[in-house]
Amino acid sequence: MKRRRDWSKKQKIRAVHDDDLEGFLDSLDLLQNLKRGELRCTICGVQVTLDNFGAVGSHNGTIILACDRTSCLAELESGDRCLDD
Amino acid sequence: MTELLEILRVILPSVTAGGLIAVFLLIYFVMFPQKVERWGALLLRLIYGLSSGYEFIRVRIDRRVVASNIQAQINTVCDRINKEAPEVLPNRIMIEWVKTETKEAFIKGGEVIVRLKAYRNQERNVVEGTLLYLRKGFLPRSKQYLDDTLRKGCEFTVASQIFVADRSTDAYGYFFDKELTPARQDDPRLERDMQTIQHLDSKGYFSRVFLVEVRQTGERLLGTMPTDEISAELRQFAHFLQTIATKSRDEDVPLTFLRVRIKVGVVLVAKREKIQYLGIEPYVQKVHWLVRRGCERIYISAWGKELSAWVMDIKRQVRGRSVNVLREYKVPIGGATTGILLVCQANNTYLARQRES
Numbered sequence: 425m426k427r428r429r430d431w432s433k434k435q436k437i438r439a440v441h442d443d444d445l446e447g448f449l450d451s452l453d454l455l456q457n458l459k460r461g462e463l464r465c466t467i468c469g470v471q472v473t474l475d476n477f478g479a480v481g482s483h484n485g486t487i488i489l490a491c492d493r494t495s496c497l498a499e500l501e502s503g504d505r506c507l508d509d
Numbered sequence: 510m511t512e513l514l515e516i517l518r519v520i521l522p523s524v525t526a527g528g529l530i531a532v533f534l535l536i537y538f539v540m541f542p543q544k545v546e547r548w549g550a551l552l553l554r555l556i557y558g559l560s561s562g563y564e565f566i567r568v569r570i571d572r573r574v575v576a577s578n579i580q581a582q583i584n585t586v587c588d589r590i591n592k593e594a595p596e597v598l599p600n601r602i603m604i605e606w607v608k609t610e611t612k613e614a615f616i617k618g619g620e621v622i623v624r625l626k627a628y629r630n631q632e633r634n635v636v637e638g639t640l641l642y643l644r645k646g647f648l649p650r651s652k653q654y655l656d657d658t659l660r661k662g663c664e665f666t667v668a669s670q671i672f673v674a675d676r677s678t679d680a681y682g683y684f685f686d687k688e689l690t691p692a693r694q695d696d697p698r699l700e701r702d703m704q705t706i707q708h709l710d711s712k713g714y715f716s717r718v719f720l721v722e723v724r725q726t727g728e729r730l731l732g733t734m735p736t737d738e739i740s741a742e743l744r745q746f747a748h749f750l751q752t753i754a755t756k757s758r759d760e761d762v763p764l765t766f767l768r769v770r771i772k773v774g775v776v777l778v779a780k781r782e783k784i785q786y787l788g789i790e791p792y793v794q795k796v797h798w799l800v801r802r803g804c805e806r807i808y809i810s811a812w813g814k815e816l817s818a819w820v821m822d823i824k825r826q827v828r829g830r831s832v833n834v835l836r837e838y839k840v841p842i843g844g845a846t847t848g849i850l851l852v853c854q855a856n857n858t859y860l861a862r863q864r865e866s
Contacts, residue, residue: 433599433600433601434600434601434602434603435600435601435602435603435642435645435646436603436605437602437603437604437605437623437638437641437642437645438605438607438620438621438622438623439576439604439605439606439607439622439623439624439625439638440606440607440608440622440623440624440625441571441572441575441606441625441627442624442625442626442627443568443571443572443627444606444607444608444609445624447608447609448607448608448609448610448622450609451609451610451611451612452610452612452615453612477624478623478624478637479621479622479623479624480615480621480622481619481620481621481622482615482616482618482619485616486616487612487615487616492624494636494637494640494684494687494688495688495691495692497623497637497640497641498640498641498644500621501621501641501644501645502644
């Protein structure tokens with residue numbers, strides 16, 4: 425018998441659209457800090473701005489950010505590295 | 510039965526053509542959700558293309574075009590991969606848009622929220638969405654048993670297949686330049702693993718054999734902590750398959766892999782002369798022998814039309830005796846050449862009978 429994928433099983437990817445980015449960051453109290461250039465990528469340490477913001481996650485009760493480099497996004501998702509490193 | 514016919518006789522004349530179409534569409538939606546998703550994505554892309562110059566329309570549909578196209582592209586290829594390697598990607602991707610989030614709820618939820626850009630940057634969106642999806646959804650119960658480099662190599666290979674399958678965006682070009690090439694240059698081990706996987710894939714072994722064995726190993730070990738020993742065994746298995754995939758015509762290579770967790774035998778039907786002189790019997794006996802030696806799965810493989818036909822004869826001789834045939838694949842090897850791959854499971858009844866005698 426042909427095996428079909430169960431379409432009720434979903435892998436949700438949560439995303440924020442460019443148009444909603446400022447509002448979203450503001451709701452997390454990150455927008456002002458980001459605009460002042462005070463936030464850095466948790467993975468590579470580069471300064472994160474509105475232009476190169478890639479993703480946001482949390483670790484040990486803290487919000488962590490990744491720049492838009494694909495490798496940084498992947499590492500943030502896997503939780504391999506954290507701010508404490 | 511007569512009551513049902515009576516009901517149908519009353520209902521049918523009152524059903525309009527519109528009603529019939531609606532019922533047909535409803536059945537189609539339920540039966541082929543993946544096709545509906547693909548058509549929906551295509552339609553939205555068309556509207557997006559036609560709305561050039563009408564910015565207010567584009568702003569309104571941008572999120573839908575971005576999400577539907579990522580979903581359709583990924584889910585289509587993943588369906589194909591799942592046919593070759595069941596349950597390797599068990600969940601379909603779904604993009605959930607977030608507009609605002611309270612700090613407390615976000616920290617508590619512990620999920621990553623990724624930025625997706627407007628549709629004109631869709632190649633980037635597809636790459637980020639795919640890699641994030643694979644990180645979560647690829648071999649969800651087994652990938653922790655692979656070492657980091659081999660896992661990354663597998664994810665990159667599946668990602669490449671997703672990007673190559675849909676040319677509506679230049680996602681593969683973006684992935685190649687921004688991710689694949691730098692990663693391969695930075696890490697020689699990844700470069701080597703990617704080559705190994707390429708060799709496996711060239712003979713149809715990557716998804717149909719390697720990923721299936723990794724998934725089954727992971728499911729058997731579920732709840733066990735990943736160890737270097739386990740990942741080493743999986744890596745050795747990849748090299749075992751690579752040796753077979755790259756062997757020359759007359760070269761003899763090991764065809765059994767009997768370790769702690771993976772117990773596999775491969776029967777290569779590759780020598781025409783052997784079949785011409787001895788028939789298929791040596792191959793049939795080889796399958797029985799592999800089962801008696803403790804192989805849990807036997808892969809019978811041949812490349813080329815003529816040899817593939819012999820495999821079907823072998824199948825008839827071994828099926829229901831020493832093995833049960835689980836799956837049968839026609840594998841494109843390259844150019845006009847196709848191969849065949851039978852996935853067989855050792856028959857416990859046969860083994861029990863052998864032990865008794």
